[in-house]
Amino acid sequence: QVQLRESGPGLVMPSGTLSLTCAVSVDSINRDNWWTWVRQPPGKGLEWIGEIHQSGNTNYNPSLKSRATMSVDTSMNQLSLKLTSVTAADTAVYYCARATPYKLDYWGQGTLVTVSS
């Protein structure tokens, strides 16, 4: 059973940087897995942010225009997401999830990030 838990500041200032971490259960992060970040604005649908392999390879959603950066720390069993130049449109629940070929099978519980001054 893979367990994931997101954490980070719940409030970020406009034009600032959103920084989140995702703790992954032991023995999971060092396997040949891809890990994704997905977000969901309040009352809206799901948007894929990007994915990272445990090797460090990444793919991002082009719609974020290079604002997103993901990293993986295998020694700490955690993933990280940074999103720069945030606006109110980045207010959302952010999820991390494991990607096995072409599907997201394990999800964290999500963390709400609000962009506001």
Added chain:
Amino acid sequence: EIVLTQSPGTLSLSPGEGATLSCRTSQALSSTYLAWYQQKPGQAPRLLIYAASSRATGIPDRFSGSGSATDFTLTISSLEPEDFAVYYCQQYGPSPMYTFGQGTKLEIK
């Protein structure tokens, strides 16, 4: 970029009835790349179906998926009270990317 269009937007049914949810893609894709999720209020999405028709671990057999090319369907044979939720389809590709449909809300009539 592939666009996924789900219909209907809202489906009002009673427990015991069957439900049929549709997902149409703007380009034909392999069924390998199509998945369905269920999301209840305040919860993360849960994987139901992958590769268009394979049930995820622990998913009851009243849930089934079908389809190919541009038309995919999620069927719930006999609705249980816990099935009322929002359902999303998801595709992978053609570039390394996941895209979701806008969702179908299944509500109690």
